[in-house]
Amino acid sequence: MDFFLVEGKQSNPNCSTLILPALSIGNVGQLAVDLLISSLQAERIGYLDDPNVLPCVGNDAYTASPGGDLALPLEAYESLSSGLTLVQQRSPVIKGMMIEYAKNLASFSAASGKKHVIILSSLDFGKWKSVDMSR
Known part of the structure; x- marks a missing residue:
């Protein structure tokens, strides 16, 4: 997995927590x-290139009017105020x-000095068999 910084950007070593989505039911992780x-x-600082992820391209999803910036399959963002790196x-x-x-992904996380990795996912509630809702 290769990591490419956006021109003029740099990764902040103080962002020690990595948050990424698991592609799952309803795209809940991605939406989160x-x-x-x-x-x-959060500011886009770069993108990851992995041969195991299908290619795709789209328009920037975070601006009100499209500015022509491309959205790629794996993008890295940082929030300095919260110390988070988001993929x-x-x-x-x-x-x-x-x-x-x-x-x-584990190699990238270790190489970039991340101390914590949080994966956001979802679960089909209909598949739960024994849930005690009384507690």
């Missing part, structure tokens, strides 16, 4: 990362390549 990026006014993943991992992708 979108909300964090927007509400924290937004917009396309799925190639079938059968999840282990390799996870290894690459």
Whole structure:
């Protein structure tokens, strides 16, 4: 996994927590990362290139009027005020390549000095069999 900084940007070593989405039911993890990026006014500092993630491209999702900035499959954002690095993943991992992708992501996290990794996901509530709602 290669990390490329946006021209003129640099990664802040004080951002020691990495938050990323798991592509799951309803895209809840991705939507939560979108909300964090927007509400924290996190700045895009770069993007990740991994051969195990399907390519995609779109328009910048965080501006009211499209400025022509491309959104890529794996983008890195930082919020200096909260000390967070956020990775937004917009396309799925190639079938059968999840282990390799996870290894690459773990290597990236360690190499960039992240102390904590938080993965945001979702679960199909209909598949829960024994939930005690009385507590």
